[in-house]
Structure formats: structure tokens, C-alpha cells
Amino acid sequence: MIITFESYRQEKYENNKIIIVDIQPSYRIHMNMDMTDFTEWLNHHNYLDVLYLYNGPDFGYEGENEIREWLYEYGLDTDRNITFFEKNYAFFRDLMDSNGTDEEIIKLGKYMIENDIRDISEIEKLNGVKTKFFDGDYSFYIPEVKDVIEDFLNKGDKPLVIGGGKYECFKEILLLLQMLDFDWSEESQFIY
Numbered sequence: 001m002i003i004t005f006e007s008y009r010q011e012k013y014e015n016n017k018i019i020i021v022d023i024q025p026s027y028r029i030h031m032n033m034d035m036t037d038f039t040e041w042l043n044h045h046n047y048l049d050v051l052y053l054y055n056g057p058d059f060g061y062e063g064e065n066e067i068r069e070w071l072y073e074y075g076l077d078t079d080r081n082i083t084f085f086e087k088n089y090a091f092f093r094d095l096m097d098s099n100g101t102d103e104e105i106i107k108l109g110k111y112m113i114e115n116d117i118r119d120i121s122e123i124e125k126l127n128g129v130k131t132k133f134f135d136g137d138y139s140f141y142i143p144e145v146k147d148v149i150e151d152f153l154n155k156g157d158k159p160l161v162i163g164g165g166k167y168e169c170f171k172e173i174l175l176l177l178q179m180l181d182f183d184w185s186e187e188s189q190f191i192y
Contacts, residue, residue, distance in 0.1 A: 016047055018049070019152075020162055021087075024067050025067070031164065041190070051083050053163075087148075092175055093139075093168070159177075
């Protein structure tokens with residue numbers, strides 16, 4: 001029996017859900033992937049439920065229709081069911097860029113989620129949350145995409161996460177998944 005690489009990839013996914021982060025025209029120059037391979041891969045894995053997160057017009061980027069048309073130009077099936085959501089960015093970046101560790105950022109985010117606090121400026125009692133982030137003028141908030149991810153995933157799901165930028169928006173989504181106690185897997189050929 002011959003096992004193709006494609007069938008191996010299919011078998012190793014632990015879940016039928018995928019979260020795509022910022023694979024869109026504005027970031028094409030940064031992507032080290034073949035877009036035709038990407039759309040063929042999506043077409044081939046049509047059993048995956050797709051949540052497609054992007055930076056949109058609110059921040060001067062493409063909207064959903066422009067991204068869809070761009071994907072169609074590279075061969076995405078026009079009947080492919082994909083849920084798009086304009087997530088925007090930089091909800092955790094101030095702390096990421098100020099040498100906050102992943103553990104500190106996750107702990108702060110979990111605290112805020114558990115206490116239904118959306119913005120760091122709303123915290124009155126620290127209750128064990130590290131205080132070094134309250135001394136500066138940091139922006140840190142729990143984004144609306146948190147609710148979208150919670151609606152998309154079920155307890156115990158382990159989505160496949162792809163996209164970029166690896167140390168920017170992609171990492172923010174991975175941190176958010178950890179705050180929500182989700183594990184994930186990655187397909188390295190589609191991470192930039």
C-alpha cells in the first residue's frame with residue numbers, strides 16, 4: 001500500500017476545524033508560500049470547517065469580498081464554505097513588544113476573561129496578576145474575535161492554525177487560544 005503525503009496530512013489532523021490568520025493580499029509580499037498550492041490544499045481538505053480571520057477596512061486593508069476574489073483567482077472553489085471575520089490586530093502587541101512573556105500575557109488574559117474584563121484599564125483589583133504592566137501606558141484588551149472563536153470551537157477541539165505573521169497576529173491568536181484553554185496544531189508550509 002502506498003501512502004501519499006496528502007493522505008498522511010489528512011490523517012494527522014486531530015480536528016476538522018481550521019483557523020486561518022491574515023492570508024490576504026496586503027501581506028502577500030511577506031508570504032513564503034505558493035498561493036495556488038494553498039487554495040488547492042483548501043479545496044482538497046473541503047471537510048475542514050474554516051474560520052478565516054483577517055485585518056480589514058477598519059484598518060485600511062481588504063474586505064471579505066476582495067479576499068474571496070483574490071483566493072478565487074488562485075483557484076479556490078467558489079462554493080467553498082468559509083466563515084470570514086474581520087479581527088483587526090494589536091490587542092496584545094504592546095505587552096508582546098515590551099518583553100512580556102507568553103506566560104504573563106496568558107495569565108493576564110485568562111484573568112480578564114474569567115472576570116469579564118475587556119480592557120486592561122478596567123482592572124481595579126489585581127488578585128495575583130503581575131503588576132509590571134500597569135505601570136506603563138499599555139494597550140491590552142480581549143478582542144471581539146475571542147467570542148467568535150468560542151462560537152466556532154467546542155470544548156476539546158484542537159484546530160489547525162495557519163497564516164501569519166508568525167510573531168505578530170498569528171501569535172496573538174495562539175495566545176488567545178491558550179487563554180481559552182485550546183490546544184492547536186500547525187501546518188508549517190502555510191505559516192509565514
